[in-house]
Amino acid sequence: MMPRSGEPARRRLQQAAIELFCERGYDQTTTAEIATRAGVTERTFFRHFPDKREVLFDGQGKLREMLTGAVAKAPATLKPLEALYRAFRSFEQPLEDNRPFSLPRQQVIDRTPALQERELTKVAALAEALALALRQRGVDERLAALAAQTGMATFRYAVASWFADPTGGLGTHLDRAFDELDGLASSFSTRQERRGQGIR
Amino acid sequence: MMPRSGEPARRRLQQAAIELFCERGYDQTTTAEIATRAGVTERTFFRHFPDKREVLFDGQGKLREMLTGAVAKAPATLKPLEALYRAFRSFEQPLEDNRPFSLPRQQVIDRTPALQERELTKVAALAEALALALRQRGVDERLAALAAQTGMATFRYAVASWFADPTGGLGTHLDRAFDELDGLASSFSTRQERRGQGIR
DNA sequence: AACGTAATGACAGTCACTGTCAAACCGGAT
DNA sequence: ATCCGGTTTGACAGTGACTGTCATTACGTT
The missing domain is CATH 1.10.357.10 (Tetracycline Repressor, domain 2)
Structure with missing residues (x-):
């Protein structure tokens, strides 16, 4: 079994994932590769994250x-x-x-x-x-x-x-x-015709 | 090859998909099952739709x-x-x-x-x-x-x-x-304190 | 040092999705 | 009717995400 040393596996997986995603892109990176770089098995990846995307x-x-x-x-x-x-x-x-x-x-x-x-x-x-x-x-x-x-x-x-x-x-x-949003709020209304120029 | 009869394969696939999804649920339905009910191969499913979800x-x-x-x-x-x-x-x-x-x-x-x-x-x-x-x-x-x-x-x-x-x-x-949205618009503003009671 | 719990590895399996190529379909030209 | 070119399909093999299961290992507790 991998020595449970240093950073928890979870953090190592996140780190490895973002590194690989930056290097090769998300689609070109397999969960097995992420796990390998983190020093664990692919199965362990899916114990920490419900799916590949969630690692981010x-x-x-x-x-x-x-x-x-x-x-x-x-x-x-x-x-x-x-x-x-x-x-x-x-x-x-x-x-x-x-x-x-x-x-x-x-x-x-x-x-x-x-x-x-x-x-x-x-x-x-x-x-x-x-x-x-x-x-x-x-x-x-x-x-x-x-x-x-x-x-x-x-x-x-x-x-x-x-x-x-x-x-x-x-x-x-x-x-x-x-x-900017504040400025927009004044021109934000739904119906035009049922309002006069009067306010409130 | 399957006779290209009746409704185009695309429509048959959509119909079969929604039927199966209603009967068993989305996750419990495989793309192969959809294709079979539509009378085509799984491969044909993915020729018409980029992925399983897209059929809907x-x-x-x-x-x-x-x-x-x-x-x-x-x-x-x-x-x-x-x-x-x-x-x-x-x-x-x-x-x-x-x-x-x-x-x-x-x-x-x-x-x-x-x-x-x-x-x-x-x-x-x-x-x-x-x-x-x-x-x-x-x-x-x-x-x-x-x-x-x-x-x-x-x-x-x-x-x-x-x-x-x-x-x-x-x-x-x-x-x-x-x-309802129209009614909301009046109470829709960002900053409170920098406004007096004056309007516009 | 023994023990219990939680994390991990190992392995097999399902399913979504892709590439490839040959076969079957179709409409139109001959 | 026959041939032809483009499109659609079937068949098959393969990758990769994800899951279930069980034995094994690490770690804190006593």
């Missing part, structure tokens, strides 16, 4: 808990999107620290359709969790869903532009994205 | 073209979400006609994670196409993306409630969903 989406569970927790703790007077903004903002530092790992990870995802598909479901699950957190703040069900989706999209937009240009840190990009 | 997501291409076309043809004065509403509305009849097929299909998807994942990517692709169509109407890039996502989510909500209760037809559910 591991932190999601904690991220969800932390974000929903931050939303729950936000001042009750805040509007939905403002609560989300604060939750995202409270994650600036951890995400900055993770950048060296998450940047190559995102590059692999961006050029692999199968991984983009998985990312979409992770994002959707996160948005759903955020919507639930908003509902527990007393927000209407439909508004919670809408705000959660919009907030997530804006967050992703900010992270993407931060990946492209880290200048000013993630916080700057978050502010910019939410400011 | 075939109309997507045409749907995208028709919806983006409808958006393009909408009166130029309409706001983004109103243009989307009209595009969706113009599809009431085709969707009503398809209900006998799409209802069981949706039930299969709803209880199969792998299919939900694929559906998410289809929805995302459609939203992206709608955003592009809005941009070509002169809508700002970010607003187009936001409106497309929101519109798609509202459309899906309407279709879901129409699946649950066809009373009044899809049109009624669409109106209700967009009316």
Whole structure:
């Protein structure tokens, strides 16, 4: 049996996976190769991760808990999107620290359709969790869903532009994205004809 | 060689697939079984569909073209979400006609994670196409993306409630969903503190 | 040092999916 | 009717993701 030395097998597998994905690409890498580089058997890979893709989406569970927790703790007077903004903002530092790992990870995802598909479901699950957190703040069900989706999209937009240009840190990009969204909100309505120029 | 009789092999495969998925479930059905029921070989299945999931997501291409076309043809004065509403509305009849097929299909998807994942990517692709169509109407890039996502989510909500209760037809559910969205728009803003009570 | 639990290796097996090539189908030209 | 060229299919072999099972090994506990 492989000596259980040093880093836990789980971490070695993640490390080996991202290395190989960067070197050869996701599709050209077999789970057996990942396992070999990590010094374990292929079977062990599937004991730690339910499938090949999941080796890149591991932190999601904690991220969800932390974000929903931050939303729950936000001042009750805040509007939905403002609560989300604060939750995202409270994650600036951890995400900055993770950048060296998450940047190559995102590059692999961006050029692999199968991984983009998985990312979409992770994002959707996160948005759903955020919507639930908003509902527990007393927000209407439909508004919670809408705000959660919009907030997530804006967050992703900010992270993407931060990946492209880290200048000013993630916080700057978050502010910019939410400011832009704020400007959009005024031109955001469904029906035109049944409104006069009067407001409210 | 199998006599090329009756319905084209493609349709037979789709029919056989949805039947088997309803009977045994998606995971408990092999592509070989689908092919056998359709009277062809497994190899032929993969000549018609790139993967097992795709047999349930075939109309997507045409749907995208028709919806983006409808958006393009909408009166130029309409706001983004109103243009989307009209595009969706113009599809009431085709969707009503398809209900006998799409209802069981949706039930299969709803209880199969792998299919939900694929559906998410289809929805995302459609939203992206709608955003592009809005941009070509002169809508700002970010607003187009936001409106497309929101519109798609509202459309899906309407279709879901129409699946649950066809009373009044899809049109009624669409109106209700967009009316609800319209009510939400007023409480939809990002930042609270930097606004006085003044409007505009 | 003995023990129990959890992690691992070894092995066999299923199934989605692909490449390849020959055979069968089809419509149109002769 | 016959031939012909392009398309569709069948047959077969192969890869790789993923699962079940069981014995074995590592590690903490006593």
